[in-house]
Amino acid sequence: MALRGDLAFAPDWARTLVDPLAFAHEQRCLSFAWTFLGFTHDVENDGDWFRASLATRSVFVQRFGAELKGFENVCAHRFYPLRTKDKGNGPIVCGFHHWRYDGDGAAIGIPKCQENFGTVSRALGARLNPIEIATCGTLVFGRFPAQIRRETLEEFLGDGFPILAALSRSRSPPQTLTMPVAANWRLNLHISLDDYHTVALHPTTFGKNGYIRREDITYVRFGLHSAFLDTRVPDAFARMSAACASGSFRATHYCIFQILPNLIVALFRSDGMFFHCYFQQSVPVAHDRSIQSIRLFPAPFPADHAWHVRWPRTLSDPVRNRLLPHYVRRVGREDNDACERLQQVAHQVDKAPFLSAIEERIGWFEQSYRQLVAEGQDVLAKSPGKAEGRPAAGHILT
């Protein structure tokens, strides 16, 4: 028996979809949760940086030698964004008045500091707001700091950690697709966890084979996260985790992992034979807007195919890599259209939905989401002011 919708969903679950203040509070709470920010491919060399969004707040990640550091993308002087492009290389120098920062986020080069502020740069004590950074394979995660002990990224991902690490090891930078969606990010997550809609919404692709039967597949929960594996092999998830950890994993079937709060990772056959890895993030922008950011690359596992299958792959890979984004965009558009229609009536929703056996993971997601928001609320309650993640109050120098 599937998890009942009314047990998994709060009756007012749709409030953050229509109320900007409720959405802002939700995002403030989620800013303390490990959130996917990008790939290490973009920060391979010293001084490389990329910009990302962490619970609607602009942040950037930069390499300083062997270390990756993260900061809120807001200057300590008068709050200008320090990084105004998606990625680049170079020191942290603000474009507004040329304040320069070191790798610890301290303002170390302030133009005409003595003259204008009556002291030297370091003595002013201006610093960037740091974020905590951790990696899993080539995936970079971040969260805002808190004054209480929290899970490491490895603890947060649990048995999913070796799987994500293995799936992320692309040999080349992933292809990137971006799609704006006029819908709340949670609706995007719900549809990715919904194995019931494929016949109605994707009649010519996923849905052409009819409905999935729960007894033919495996659903599994690990920590706050969940997965769907297209197999009935007992302990399929635990076996996959162990094989990924030991380096012996080979792709044999479709699987998808939903990592709270907003990352989806899938391994799928791109043309019935070769596997691709798919990373999708539903990036919250506003209560009724999000951006779907997708990265794609050939699965980084040795192929067990015979030589006559393997050999033409070198020739067919470029064609496959060119066609795949079209297919992904088409299926994505079908899902996103449905999310946008749901958003249009979200103000009329005041109760929990019915969940079928093949929508059970949506209920799991809602339970985990509520737990994550409650944890963030706890952080806010225990560290007032500091947990707001803002620099100290402005200094007016007279």
Ligand code: FES
């Ligand atoms: S706002 Fe950044 S230097 Fe002035």
Ligand SMILES: [Fe+2]
């Ligand atoms: Fe779909």
